[in-house]
Amino acid sequence: MGRLKLISKALSIGKVTEKYPFAPIEVPEDYRGKPVIDGEKCIGCGACANACPPQAIQVYDDVERGVRVVHLFLGRCIFCARCQDVCPVGAIKLTKEFELATPDHDDLHQVVELKLVRCSKCGKPFDTYRHLIQVAENVPPWERELLLLCPECRMEKTSEWRLWGCRK
Amino acid sequence: MIKRSLWVFHLNSGSCNGCDIEVLNMFAPRNDVERLGIKLVGSPRHADAIAFTGPITRECLPKVIDALTAVPDPKVVLAIGACACGGGIWYDTYSVIGGIKELYKILKEEYNIEPPATVFIPGCPPKPEAIIYGVALARGMLQKKQFAQVYVEPEESLEAEKSRLEALVREAKGTRHFLPKIAVRRV
Numbered sequence: 001m002g003r004l005k006l007i008s009k010a011l012s013i014g015k016v017t018e019k020y021p022f023a024p025i026e027v028p029e030d031y032r033g034k035p036v037i038d039g040e041k042c043i044g045c046g047a048c049a050n051a052c053p054p055q056a057i058q059v060y061d062d063v064e065r066g067v068r069v070v071h072l073f074l075g076r077c078i079f080c081a082r083c084q085d086v087c088p089v090g091a092i093k094l095t096k097e098f099e100l101a102t103p104d105h106d107d108l109h110q111v112v113e114l115k116l117v118r119c120s121k122c123g124k125p126f127d128t129y130r131h132l133i134q135v136a137e138n139v140p141p142w143e144r145e146l147l148l149l150c151p152e153c154r155m156e157k158t159s160e161w162r163l164w165g166c167r168k
Numbered sequence: 169m170i171k172r173s174l175w176v177f178h179l180n181s182g183s184c185n186g187c188d189i190e191v192l193n194m195f196a197p198r199n200d201v202e203r204l205g206i207k208l209v210g211s212p213r214h215a216d217a218i219a220f221t222g223p224i225t226r227e228c229l230p231k232v233i234d235a236l237t238a239v240p241d242p243k244v245v246l247a248i249g250a251c252a253c254g255g256g257i258w259y260d261t262y263s264v265i266g267g268i269k270e271l272y273k274i275l276k277e278e279y280n281i282e283p284p285a286t287v288f289i290p291g292c293p294p295k296p297e298a299i300i301y302g303v304a305l306a307r308g309m310l311q312k313k314q315f316a317q318v319y320v321e322p323e324e325s326l327e328a329e330k331s332r333l334e335a336l337v338r339e340a341k342g343t344r345h346f347l348p349k350i351a352v353r354r355v
């Protein structure tokens with residue numbers, strides 16, 4: 001290709017550089033950006049923590065304060081959207097936001113704190129109110145008897161039933 | 169933060185090359201960052217900033233420390249990608265240090281070096297525009313948009329949930345489990 005042809009080609013294409021930091025830019029249709037947890041909807045079931053490959057979302061119980069903490073650390077997130085796929089209530093959504101850069105490491109954390117129910121027998125906190133409501137709505141009424149017991153007490157109860165051969 | 173043109177040294181500490189390709193993409197004609205005065209240089213001694221990618225493998229830890237200390241002050245570190253920000257999917261692997269925070273801990277404890285100013289750019293890999301945004305942030309051209317979010321369950325909704333759960337359990341008290349009804353369809 002001769003030099004003159006090259007110049008004409010360059011002129012026909014024109015300017016391709018985007019003015020990004022001074023003008024906004026559009027992201028593609030199905031771009032996976034910053035995940036956001038909606039605290040109003042979250043039930044604290046831990047499905048997202050189970051599915052997260054780098055464990056950017058961690059769900060743990062703080063027994064002393066009686067809360068379940070859903071902790072998302074954006075710095076480790078790989079934006080795979082598995083949490084969005086598994087969330088049973090649609091509380092976690094990936095937005096199109098990509099401008100996440102920050103000079104402060106603490107800005108990259110998202111925390112949701114949900115209150116825990118205490119076991120009606122031994123008084124140990126074991127599950128969130130919202131999760132129990134979600135479960136109670138989705139099981140038949142005769143299965144709801146043991147919902148307010150912690151797993152250990154529930155195990156004792158069912159083994160008693162086994163022993164006597166009936167629900168007493 | 170530095171107000172003048174940034175000269176950037178690209179430091180790869182065991183990255184998968186995804187972030188490196190995005191860094192090189194910044195210098196291509198589409199989002200040409202040389203218009204902002206940013207230039208890649210070949211030696212850390214010429215640089216103002218370090219484009220840091222990768223989770224820092226054990227093997228390259230001494231080289232990374234050499235390169236970091238060779239950069240003259242004032243300097244900025246751009247931690248690019250999930251690996252550099254927090255270790256990524258290798259955060260607890262035996263052969264990596266796991267992110268730039270851990271590196272700073274080692275620098276502080278063993279070499280007694282204060283950590284330099286750092287801009288964290290999460291993403292796996294981040295878009296070239298996201299890196300440009302981070303660089304603009306480092307130069308003080310823009311305001312940051314990312315803030316920590318904390319949601320604590322309010323007391324009012326807690327009361328409603330308590331009563332709802334009790335109602336659901338009370339509703340179940342009288343019911344018993346029978347065999348499911350078999351619907352017979354007449355032909």
